Amino acid sequence: MKDEPVIVIDFNQRRLKFEKPLQVWQTCRTEQVKSIFEKVQEAIDGQYYVVGYVNYECAPAFDTKLSVCPSDEEVPLVWFGIYDKPTEEEAAREHGDYSVSDWKADIDREIYEDNIESIHAAIARGETYQVNYSTRLRAEFSxxxxxxxxxxxxxQQADYSAYLNMGDTGYCPFRPSFSFTGTEMSSVRSR
Known part of the structure; x- marks a missing residue:
């Protein structure tokens, strides 16, 4: 990938495109997350557009009692681009070609079933009332x-979606919920 960051936000029949960020703030380290959020707030206060993402795995930066699975060190916990303004554009009519292999889970069926059983047991014991369980799927992409x-x-017939190409990482979140990430365009994974 290693391109200049490009962010496209599609919502309510509008498309906003963010290119050429004035600045980019990102980190893979939990202890740096809060300082980036402080910079983000300063940029917002300065009337700039701030576009990016926050990974679930940065939760301990805000509450040390929260535990998360170890993060993928290739993918930043937070990434924000600072922009003067977006351009509004029409959806593209023509696109290039691509190919995607079959999706494969990172864990096998037995581990998945054990995890679901553990979740059901925790709910039955009253330890929690809800768990958002997800696992990664991977595919080869070109x-x-x-x-x-x-x-x-x-x-997906998604009225609200985004394409985030941060130069070396990409995300495609959709509503209803469904997203894909990739740290190299030769492999893609879902969350």
């Missing part, structure tokens, strides 16, 4: 990642 985003957006 080609036009934005074309893939457009195809997924269409298939």
């Amino acid at each position: 080609g036009d990642d934005f074309a893939y985003y457009e195809r997924l957006k269409e298939a």
Whole structure:
């Protein structure tokens, strides 16, 4: 990937495109998350647009009692680009080609079933009333990642979605919830 960051936000029949960030703030270290949020607030107060993402794994930065699975050190816990303003544009009509292999889970069926059983037991014991359980899926990818985003957006019939190409990492979150990330455009994973 290693391109200049490009962010596209699609919502309510509008498309905003953010290019050429004035500044980028990111970290893979929990202890740096709060200081980045302080910078983000300063940028917002300065009337700049701030676009990015926050990984669940940064939760301990705000509450040390929270525990999360170890984060993927290739993917920042937080990433924010600071922009003067977006451009508004129409959805592209033509796209490049891409190919995606079959998706494969990072864990096998037995581990998945054990995890679900543990969740059910914790609920039965009253330790929690809800668990959002997810696991990673991986696929090999080549080609036009934005074309893939457009195809997924269409298939999901998502009125609210985003394409985040941060130069070396990409995300495609959709509503209803479904997202894909990739640290190299040769492999893609879902969360």
